Amino acid sequence: MADKSLPFSKEQIEKIIETHPTPFHIYDEKAIRENVQYFKKAFSWNDGFKEYFAIKAAPNPYLMKVLREEGCGIDCSSIAELELAKRVGMSGDEIMLTSNDTPAHEFQKAKDLGAIINLDDISHINFVEKNVGLPETICMRYNPGDLKAGNLIIGHPEDAKYGFTHNQMIDGYRILKEKGVKHFGIHTMVASNELSADYFIETAEILFKLIVEVYEKTGIKIEFANLGGGIGIPYKPEEKAVDLEYVSAGIEKLYNKMIVGNGLSPLKIYFELGRSITGPYGYLVTKVRHIKKTYKSFAGLDACMVDLMRPALYGAYHHITVVGKENQTATEKYDVTGSLCENNDKFAIGRVLPELSPNDILVIHDAGAHGHSMGFNYNGKLKSAELLLRENGDVAEIRRAETIDDYFTTLDFDGLKEFTV
Numbered sequence: 429m430a431d432k433s434l435p436f437s438k439e440q441i442e443k444i445i446e447t448h449p450t451p452f453h454i455y456d457e458k459a460i461r462e463n464v465q466y467f468k469k470a471f472s473w474n475d476g477f478k479e480y481f482a483i484k485a486a487p488n489p490y491l492m493k494v495l496r497e498e499g500c501g502i503d504c505s506s507i508a509e510l511e512l513a514k515r516v517g518m519s520g521d522e523i524m525l526t527s528n529d530t531p532a533h534e535f536q537k538a539k540d541l542g543a544i545i546n547l548d549d550i551s552h553i554n555f556v557e558k559n560v561g562l563p564e565t566i567c568m569r570y571n572p573g574d575l576k577a578g579n580l581i582i583g584h585p586e587d588a589k590y591g592f593t594h595n596q597m598i599d600g601y602r603i604l605k606e607k608g609v610k611h612f613g614i615h616t617m618v619a620s621n622e623l624s625a626d627y628f629i630e631t632a633e634i635l636f637k638l639i640v641e642v643y644e645k646t647g648i649k650i651e652f653a654n655l656g657g658g659i660g661i662p663y664k665p666e667e668k669a670v671d672l673e674y675v676s677a678g679i680e681k682l683y684n685k686m687i688v689g690n691g692l693s694p695l696k697i698y699f700e701l702g703r704s705i706t707g708p709y710g711y712l713v714t715k716v717r718h719i720k721k722t723y724k725s726f727a728g729l730d731a732c733m734v735d736l737m738r739p740a741l742y743g744a745y746h747h748i749t750v751v752g753k754e755n756q757t758a759t760e761k762y763d764v765t766g767s768l769c770e771n772n773d774k775f776a777i778g779r780v781l782p783e784l785s786p787n788d789i790l791v792i793h794d795a796g797a798h799g800h801s802m803g804f805n806y807n808g809k810l811k812s813a814e815l816l817l818r819e820n821g822d823v824a825e826i827r828r829a830e831t832i833d834d835y836f837t838t839l840d841f842d843g844l845k846e847f848t849v
């Protein structure tokens with residue numbers, strides 16, 4: 429059973445709302461730190477083990493600073509994310525660029541920062557060489573095709589746009605070695621929000637096998653294996669978190685047999701997780717605006733899918749706590765909606781909750797990854813603030829809410845800028 433309690437009391441959250449009106453996201457710093465510490469401890473057998481936080485999950489510099497203090501690197505996939513890394517003060521092998529369909533200026537920026545570049549396609553070897561020059565260290569993303577079953581969010585690996593085929597990987601290492609590249613990594617990511625622990629052990633086995641084959645065919649000793657992101661979280665109370673100690677023990681066993689056994693150690697194990705690092709420790713706090721009864725009962729909130737798209741996008745379940753009514757029996761069935769003019773703007777459909785009234789405070793759980801960051805401005809909706817609940821109980825604003833002026837910043841009302849074609 430997953431714990432769906434809150435890190436703040438009713439009095440605390442009401443106090444916060446006095447100065448920071450709903451809706452907002454709030455992140456639990458203490459829980460995030462402890463989570464990373466537990467993850468690192470589970471893999472402490474591996475020298476050089478590192479988590480590169482997939483910044484797209486929660487691209488806030490303050491969260492990144494907290495994670496960096498806990499030893500995390502950053503995994504970027506756009507020029508803006510590389511810039512965020514730079515502004516947080518990160519450089520070199522603290523940064524990994526795992527992008528696809530990558531423009532030259534993004535490779536250039538990664539190279540300028542000394543980041544590890546993870547290539548998505550064999551044609552990018554020539555592209556990088558021609559446009560920015562090959563760095564000394566290169567990683568390549570492997571797509572195992574039908575060797576591996578996919579899962580719901582990413583789909584079958586053969587249909588996925590990501591990565592090199594098996595033969596392209598071997599050719600890629602050969603070509604890069606000829607071109608003078610000195611250090612090599614390998615990467616794969618074939619699942620998203622996967623709750624099966626064995627899935628990640630199997631993924632490691634597929635990579636370790638390829639590492640052995642690459643050595644036999646090219647003489648290259650790969651120095652790090654990035655097992656990607658994709659570790660799921662228990663969105664539903666009845667689900668269980670992935671047992672990272674079990675995953676680690678399974679991978680260690682394979683490491684000893686396949687990597688140490690073939691004289692290929694040391695090999696550093698990397699992950700680039702997003703969801704399982706911050707997801708459960710971020711909460712969307714919102715208030716009921718209206719209760720509407722037609723053919724169904726609707727609870728209309730002051731948050732909408734701009735603040736959390738996952739339910740609308742994937743039909744995803746997010747647990748909802750009604751603050752102050754935790755011990756009240758759930759007797760009413762609601763569609764919990766936002767105000768967007770899209771009928772899929774619903775945080776829950778047919779959710780049984782205690783009877784709701786306007787101004788009730790609702791907390792939507794597990795919004796700490798792929799939550800605030802996914803939002804858009806469709807329908808003129810503005811993105812909410814992000815707050816950080818500090819370890820000592822204080823609260824800091826780590827991103828202000830958008831204003832109407834922000835919405836209009838890309839427009840010029842002073843007249844058209846015509847140009848001749």
Ligand SMILES: *Cc1c(COP(=O)(O)O)cnc(C)c1O
Nearest residue numbers: 482526657658659700701702703
């Ligand atoms: C999205 C993404 C991640 C993070 O995925 P999570 O499901 O949040 O762990 C990591 N690596 C790559 C390449 C991604 O695209």
